[in-house]
Structures are given as C-alpha cells and as structure tokens.
Amino acid sequence: MRRFTRTLVAAALTATVVAGTAGWASGSAQQAVxxxxxxxxxxxxxxxxxxxxxxxxxxxxxxxxxxxxxxxxxxxxxxxxxxxxxxxxxxxxxxxxxxxxxxxxxxxQVLAYDPRGRGQAVLVYGDLARAEHVAVIVPGSDVDAGNLAPLTRKATALREAAGGRTAVVAWAGYTTPVGVGLDAATGDLAEAGAERLIRFTEGLDTVGAAEPSLFCHSYGSVVCGLAAEQLKAKDLVVLGSPGMRAANAAALNTTARVWAAKDPTDWIDRVPNIRFAGLGHGADPTAPEFGARPVPAGDADGHDGYFAPGTDSLRAFAAIAQGDVR
Known part of the structure; x- marks a missing residue:
C-alpha cells in the first residue's frame, strides 16, 4: 500500500512539473554509487x-x-x-x-573521479590550497561525469565574478536524479550524496583549505539540507530549491549562514512544497517563515539562470563567497 501511495504522489508531482516546464520527461530510476x-x-x-x-x-x-x-x-x-x-x-x-x-x-584539476555508473567527478578552478575563499557548487538532476557542462559553466562564471582570491569547486560527487520522476521526488539519492558531501568538506578542512560556501542548486539543495548539521561550511546558499527536508532554517542545525534564491520564472515554483509518504522535500526555503537570508534573483532567467553573467544573483553569490555580505 505504501509503495502504491508513493507512486501516486510521485505521478502527481511529475505531472505538475511537466505541466509547468514545457514537457520535461519523467526520469529513470538511478542506483546511488x-x-x-x-x-x-x-x-x-x-x-x-x-x-x-x-x-x-x-x-x-x-x-x-x-x-x-x-x-x-x-x-x-x-x-x-x-x-x-x-x-x-x-x-x-x-x-x-x-x-x-x-x-x-x-x-x-580533477580532485575526484569515479567511472562507475554514470560517473562522478569533482573539478577545481583556482588554487584550492592557497585561496582565501572557497565556493563549492552542488548540482541537481542530470549532472554526471559525462554531462558536466551545465555545472562547469556555473563554476567558471562564479570564479570570474568572485575573482582570484576565490577557488571554485564543481562538485559532481554524487549520483544525481535523471529527469523528473520518483528519484527527484524522494530523498534516497540525496541521503547518499549527503554522506559524500560531508566527507568532502571534512577533507577540505584536513588539507587546510578555507571553510567553503556551498551553492546548492535544485535537487542539490536537498543534499545540502540533509548534510547541513555535519557540514564544515560557512554558508549554505540554495537556489531553485524544491525544499531542504527541513521545516525551517533553524531545523537544519547548522552554524552556517543559510541563504535562498528563487527567480520568478523558475518552474520549481510550481512544484508543491509538501512531504508525504517519503515524497516531496518540504518547506520553500525562500518563504519568509523559513528564515533563510534572501538572495536577489529577480533578473535570473528560469531554473538554470542564476549564474548567468551580469545577474544580481551571480553578483550576490560572489559577494557571499568572498565574505563581503554580513
């Protein structure tokens, strides 16, 4: 009965997203590496x-x-x-x-590479050992070792906006969902990813890298939400988030500053902020009652436009990474 209920809710969520995103295909099931x-x-x-x-x-x-x-x-x-x-x-x-x-x-500079499954990779832009600031981008669906371009474009844009004092890490270090389907609606892949992300930030601390600011996009914000309590990070910035599996920022139990951005044209706004039978990711981090610090994103375009050069959101991300915003 529980499986049937989950399937019905997943179908409803998928139908909602497809209706609002010009027909995204339902995703295929993935096995976390x-x-x-x-x-x-x-x-x-x-x-x-x-x-x-x-x-x-x-x-x-x-x-x-x-x-x-x-x-x-x-x-x-x-x-x-x-x-x-x-x-x-x-x-x-x-x-x-x-x-x-x-x-x-x-x-x-490849900091990690795992060829299993669809492949995972972690790329570094800048001098991670000596940089005054470190930014880590945690991606959402459809990113893997064979499809890194969407993530690397974000990383290079943030690196250019933040300047030479900031190293940027493109962290495709977990198995992401493919498309919109049951994987994207549940936390299973995010739980596996959270364990890897926690260990990754502990590794940065071990080698003496600066405490990072994490920029968590879409399903990546679910990963960051589940990892939040144990992450060694100074900032958690979520953008285009379907929810962090937390009722509010305080429930994340993190010492990191929590930020949230969502532009008015992002289709994620049409995804219901629910949690039921293990499906959905809960409260909208951009809702005032969630308690995250707002990030301007009014001129971003769609779900993947937050890192576009010249946008208010990218400028804000660079300032957060550099510690210029209090």
Whole structure:
C-alpha cells in the first residue's frame, strides 16, 4: 500500500512539473554509487589501511607520515584509490586522477573521479590550497561525469565574478536524479550524496583549505539540507530549491549562514512544497517563515539562470563567497 501511495504522489508531482516546464520527461530510476573507491580491494590486498574505516583527518595523517617517496609509489600503484581519498594531499589527488581519467578532463584539476555508473567527478578552478575563499557548487538532476557542462559553466562564471582570491569547486560527487520522476521526488539519492558531501568538506578542512560556501542548486539543495548539521561550511546558499527536508532554517542545525534564491520564472515554483509518504522535500526555503537570508534573483532567467553573467544573483553569490555580505 505504501509503495502504491508513493507512486501516486510521485505521478502527481511529475505531472505538475511537466505541466509547468514545457514537457520535461519523467526520469529513470538511478542506483546511488557509494562505498570505497574503485581499486580498494587491491589496495587492501597490499596491506594498506582500509579507507572506509578512516576519517579524512586520519587519511591526512597517514599520508603525512609516509613521506614523498612512499606517496609517489602509492600514486603509481593505486591511482584510483589515491585520487578519491578525502584528506589526501591535493597535488597527489590531482596527479592520480590525471592518470585514471586520461584525456577526459584534459588540462583540468580533477580532485575526484569515479567511472562507475554514470560517473562522478569533482573539478577545481583556482588554487584550492592557497585561496582565501572557497565556493563549492552542488548540482541537481542530470549532472554526471559525462554531462558536466551545465555545472562547469556555473563554476567558471562564479570564479570570474568572485575573482582570484576565490577557488571554485564543481562538485559532481554524487549520483544525481535523471529527469523528473520518483528519484527527484524522494530523498534516497540525496541521503547518499549527503554522506559524500560531508566527507568532502571534512577533507577540505584536513588539507587546510578555507571553510567553503556551498551553492546548492535544485535537487542539490536537498543534499545540502540533509548534510547541513555535519557540514564544515560557512554558508549554505540554495537556489531553485524544491525544499531542504527541513521545516525551517533553524531545523537544519547548522552554524552556517543559510541563504535562498528563487527567480520568478523558475518552474520549481510550481512544484508543491509538501512531504508525504517519503515524497516531496518540504518547506520553500525562500518563504519568509523559513528564515533563510534572501538572495536577489529577480533578473535570473528560469531554473538554470542564476549564474548567468551580469545577474544580481551571480553578483550576490560572489559577494557571499568572498565574505563581503554580513
């Protein structure tokens, strides 16, 4: 009965979105990619410590104790593991992922790459180790290692607007929904993504990167909402959000400043802010009673226009990332 109820509610939500978005197709079911990196069995077989049993802080301490020569040997023998260990040295991870990804991201700084499923990737724009400020963009549906262009456009626009003191991370580090369907209406993929995002921010802290501002778009705001209590972040900025699975900003239990943006032409405004039988994501973060700080977005265009150059929203995002807004 519960499954039938969920299906009915999902159908209603999908019909609402399709009616308001010029006919988006219903999405296909996705299996979240989780667990240890590819190659971990061989890593363990060599007597190396289980990465799943270590925190990013412990991983950082482990690599610091190895010395450069041993680090380079591990890079050569286990690049797919080294490249995906949050807390490992940044330069080592970049070099490891350059090997495993080959020419797929030629010339870019790849902080993580997982080829399983549709693929996951984390790209860095700027000097993450030395930047005074760090911004991380968490995307919504349809973003994966084979479809990074929508995310990288946002990242490069924010990097240009914020200037050289800010490094920007395009974090396609979780399995996103495809289209609009049951996955997009539930929190299952977001829960798996939240665990990865928490670990990622812990890894940034371990390597001494600046505390990040997170910019969470669409379904990515569900990920950020579920992760909020444990995230090491100074700002949570949600844009085009269907809800954060929290009744209000206080219920997120975060010390980060919470911001919200939604432009008047965004189709997400037609999605009901409900939670029923595990479906829907709850309160609208832009509603005054939610308690988030408002971000101007009146001149953004549609669901994907928040990072368009020249918009008030992009200027506000850059100011938030730089700590220029109190």
């Amino acid at each position: 989780t667990g240890a990196p590819v190659g971990t069995d061989a890593w363990r077989a060599d007597g190396l410590p289980d990465p799943q049993a270590m925190t990013p802080g412990q991983i950082g301490a482990y690599f610091a104790a190895l010395g450069q020569d041993r680090q380079q040997r591990l890079l050569g023998t286990h690049p797919s593991v080294v490249g995906n260990l949050d807390g490992a040295p940044l330069a080592l991870r970049y070099a490891a992922n350059a090997r495993t990804a080959g020419d797929r991201f030629a010339g870019q």
